[in-house]
Amino acid sequence: MLKLGIMGYGNLAKGVECAIKQNPDCELKAVFTRRDPEQVKVRTEGVPVVSVDNICDYKDEIDVLVICGGSATDLPKQTPELAKYFNVIDSFDTHATIPEHFAKVDAVAKENGHIAMISCGWDPGMFSLMRLYGNCVLPEGKDYTFWGKGVSQGHSDAIRRVEGVKNGKQYTIPVPEALEAVRNGEDPELTTRQKHTRECFVVAKEGADLKKIENDIKTMPNYFADYDTTVHFISEEEFNANHAGIPHGGFVLRSGVTGWDKENKHIIEYSLKLDSNPEFTSSVLVAYARAINRLHNEGVNGCKTVFDIAPAYLSPLSDEELRAHLL
Amino acid sequence: MLKLGIMGYGNLAKGVECAIKQNPDCELKAVFTRRDPEQVKVRTEGVPVVSVDNICDYKDEIDVLVICGGSATDLPKQTPELAKYFNVIDSFDTHATIPEHFAKVDAVAKENGHIAMISCGWDPGMFSLMRLYGNCVLPEGKDYTFWGKGVSQGHSDAIRRVEGVKNGKQYTIPVPEALEAVRNGEDPELTTRQKHTRECFVVAKEGADLKKIENDIKTMPNYFADYDTTVHFISEEEFNANHAGIPHGGFVLRSGVTGWDKENKHIIEYSLKLDSNPEFTSSVLVAYARAINRLHNEGVNGCKTVFDIAPAYLSPLSDEELRAHLL
Numbered sequence: 001m002l003k004l005g006i007m008g009y010g011n012l013a014k015g016v017e018c019a020i021k022q023n024p025d026c027e028l029k030a031v032f033t034r035r036d037p038e039q040v041k042v043r044t045e046g047v048p049v050v051s052v053d054n055i056c057d058y059k060d061e062i063d064v065l066v067i068c069g070g071s072a073t074d075l076p077k078q079t080p081e082l083a084k085y086f087n088v089i090d091s092f093d094t095h096a097t098i099p100e101h102f103a104k105v106d107a108v109a110k111e112n113g114h115i116a117m118i119s120c121g122w123d124p125g126m127f128s129l130m131r132l133y134g135n136c137v138l139p140e141g142k143d144y145t146f147w148g149k150g151v152s153q154g155h156s157d158a159i160r161r162v163e164g165v166k167n168g169k170q171y172t173i174p175v176p177e178a179l180e181a182v183r184n185g186e187d188p189e190l191t192t193r194q195k196h197t198r199e200c201f202v203v204a205k206e207g208a209d210l211k212k213i214e215n216d217i218k219t220m221p222n223y224f225a226d227y228d229t230t231v232h233f234i235s236e237e238e239f240n241a242n243h244a245g246i247p248h249g250g251f252v253l254r255s256g257v258t259g260w261d262k263e264n265k266h267i268i269e270y271s272l273k274l275d276s277n278p279e280f281t282s283s284v285l286v287a288y289a290r291a292i293n294r295l296h297n298e299g300v301n302g303c304k305t306v307f308d309i310a311p312a313y314l315s316p317l318s319d320e321e322l323r324a325h326l327l
Numbered sequence: 328m329l330k331l332g333i334m335g336y337g338n339l340a341k342g343v344e345c346a347i348k349q350n351p352d353c354e355l356k357a358v359f360t361r362r363d364p365e366q367v368k369v370r371t372e373g374v375p376v377v378s379v380d381n382i383c384d385y386k387d388e389i390d391v392l393v394i395c396g397g398s399a400t401d402l403p404k405q406t407p408e409l410a411k412y413f414n415v416i417d418s419f420d421t422h423a424t425i426p427e428h429f430a431k432v433d434a435v436a437k438e439n440g441h442i443a444m445i446s447c448g449w450d451p452g453m454f455s456l457m458r459l460y461g462n463c464v465l466p467e468g469k470d471y472t473f474w475g476k477g478v479s480q481g482h483s484d485a486i487r488r489v490e491g492v493k494n495g496k497q498y499t500i501p502v503p504e505a506l507e508a509v510r511n512g513e514d515p516e517l518t519t520r521q522k523h524t525r526e527c528f529v530v531a532k533e534g535a536d537l538k539k540i541e542n543d544i545k546t547m548p549n550y551f552a553d554y555d556t557t558v559h560f561i562s563e564e565e566f567n568a569n570h571a572g573i574p575h576g577g578f579v580l581r582s583g584v585t586g587w588d589k590e591n592k593h594i595i596e597y598s599l600k601l602d603s604n605p606e607f608t609s610s611v612l613v614a615y616a617r618a619i620n621r622l623h624n625e626g627v628n629g630c631k632t633v634f635d636i637a638p639a640y641l642s643p644l645s646d647e648e649l650r651a652h653l654l
Contacts, residue, residue, distance in 0.1 A: 264602035275591035314463035
């Protein structure tokens, strides 16, 4: 049995708890929290909720600790700190600072004889794998990544900070014509505006100036100004009924050429359509937790990403079974 | 430089030659043939064509030998035989006998301190990877593989063996409604007939009985009887103008659920649209030749498949570059 711990108990952690239930070779040993453990109720029977202050008591009881914090402030501290005591895995997704995060985590993990995986999930994660495989098998070509249709947490937060907004949710949507042009092998050069549109569903406070809210959203720099943005005002009831979920997804495409005179075109497309962004990410985390535990048992230490792990390590099946049934 | 040799000089081998030209870290050292070497003319300047009888002379000059034979009779003999002298890679694609081929090649490779990769390409190959990743990240779900639209060599050969047929080509086509049902998360149970249709373009011999040809094709057991098959009779000119290529492709889908009560649905889809089946396969072979050469330099021996190789090994980029640009 693979003994797992979960650090944190937000949406991602709850997804990990569900994923552990779906994987018969996995067992949840404890959930660690910065809150008062008495106030946190987990769903798996018999699993203790433990204050993070006492996490070191569990250092010999857990094979891999799944760290479910945010990338902005939690993970840059938690992952290197906890890699002192545990094999760890996180879903750090600030692409620009991955090299820095990697270096810090790698040093601590190696010093303490642990394995630590960072940036695991779907982007970074499965999408990164597709970019890498695509680039290697079609070295002359172009990469495209589209996100959506799905909820962007950052953009939804930005809407909710606008004056007069009670609640809001933002969907990122790939532009169908852009996607079609890539699929057709046209290799378009696409601007930010040509790749994605943004659709906002807003519950306004009573008496708020709707025109002003709409304008404040559409002209917000970085978040919305560079996109074609639509704003819908809806009632709280409609919001709760139709926009409670956290769906997401997207597309990774590689368009490339082969042949003596580059006369043949090839399109590789990978797409995800996810009802629950955090639960899918969690499922990827648990599969890779299995993988790094095996690698650690083989004597491997240090920081790893999806690029460093042979696919067979993710599966509970033997190499013989994999070759017979999935190859 | 990665020094490569090619065994054989058919369509796949010609594709490997093109792929080597596209990968600046790769160099073609020699092409080996069972034919009279004087009769084989390769495209890369300065590359010798050598009789397979003298292949052992090259055993210290080649890092990886790419074996481009057929799966029916060539590879089951050639791959184990040549793994005595070289690191080798093949595209063995008879799914049912992969375990047997693996065992034979593994024994020879280990005995001689070589690495040998089998069943590399797109199916088996990239499609196998997608099935494995899909099963690991969504352990509760269903797998679907569709092939096409593309030319099936085996079915085209079968058509050409029918009495009265001068030339013929067969396209395998996924049924759009079946694909749509899977994408919609309906998890359909699909019969052979519901998954693919077969479209045949036939040039008949002068005076041949067209009705009989059509009937002979449509009722052919194993090949066509279980499918909705269409037969088009065309002129030799039209055949040469519109059906000279070897396009192929297909779709791998994984449909799965997550959540405490399995309430959330996820669809993973991978697709290939290939102008040239052999050239795409060749490009995958060259990327994995790079990978196994590196593994061999690290001391790894024995038989490997796509499941055993960490993605980073395929790329000419460093781990740092990969993390900075593709993760």
